[in-house]
Amino acid sequence: NxxxxxxxxxxxxxxxxxxxxxxxxxMNHEYMYWYRQDPGMGLRLIHYSVGEGTTAKGEVPxxxxxxxxxxxxxxxxxESAAPSQTSVYFCASSYPTPQTSGRTHEQYFGPGTRLTVT
Amino acid sequence: DQQVKQNSPSLSVQEGRISILNCDYTNSMFDYFLWYKKYPAEGPTFLISISSIKDKNEDGRFTVFLNKSAKHLSLHIVPSQPGDSAVYFCAGRLADRGSTLGRLYFGRGTQLTVWP
Known part of the structure; x- marks a missing residue:
């Protein structure tokens, strides 16, 4: 696994x-996410998907x-990389979790991709 | 504007003592708060969460306290160990109405160093 x-x-x-x-x-997760992390910043959501064939914009798309x-x-x-896209990119996935499910609502993250645009 | 703020970029604590990491938020619609730990060159890993209707959640050495009136939460680690040295991120979860999807909004992180 x-x-x-x-x-x-x-x-x-x-x-x-x-x-x-x-x-x-x-892990057969329904939801998937792409984040970017810049120095001194938290993770910011780029795009996400709630299922096969569906995508939606996040904070910084x-x-x-x-x-x-x-x-x-x-x-x-x-499509056309810019120096401002130099960052570490993290993918994450999660189950659908109703608010009252008692689950932790955690997202599971990958190890990251470090991208440098010169 | 950041909805989740971690105002201390770093914290240094001696092994065996308590580490207290703080987090403030502005959005009262967050329904859960999560703490993640991140080692260099790895992805964040989930540590502990708390529902917005609770004021405390405990898991082993880790306890999270939530003060809704102050829009403040804190993570306590007791006793602190050198292996706890990492960046800790606080995140607020905002649920999409009528959906099981929740977006996470992260703070900038606090670098915890536990020295022997």
Missing amino acids: AGVTQTPKFRVLKTGQSMTLLCAQD DGYNVSRLKKQNFLLGL
Whole structure:
């Protein structure tokens, strides 16, 4: 049981290049999320998905696109990378949890992808 | 504007003593609060959570206290151990109305160092 995995671990891009970050989870979670973390900042939600074929914008969606073609995978795309997108990107997943479920409402995070745009 | 604030970027505590990490929030609609621990080059891992209708939750060495009137919560670690040295993030959960989805809003984190 690998949990949440992310590919690649590191990447350096030149301004204007494109790339796709891959997130995979083997816990059969319905919900998946992409966050970015910048120095001295907390994690900020980029996009999220509540199920296969559905995606929605988070706090900082500009410059990113996502797709969820399979339940276990969530892809984050940068069409034209900018230096402001230099960051560490984390993927997470979770079960649907009703407020009164007594569950912890935790999200399970991957190890991160460190992206540098020069 | 940040809805969850951790105003202390760092905290240094001697092994065996109590560590107290603080967190303030502005959104009274948060229904849960979660604490995550993060080691370098790893993803955040869940530590403990508390419902907004509770004032205390305890799990082993970790206790979270919630003061809703002050919009403040704190994480107590007793006794502190060197392995607790990590960045601790506080997060508030905002549920989408009529949905089981909840978005997390994170503070900037506090670096805890526990020295022998």
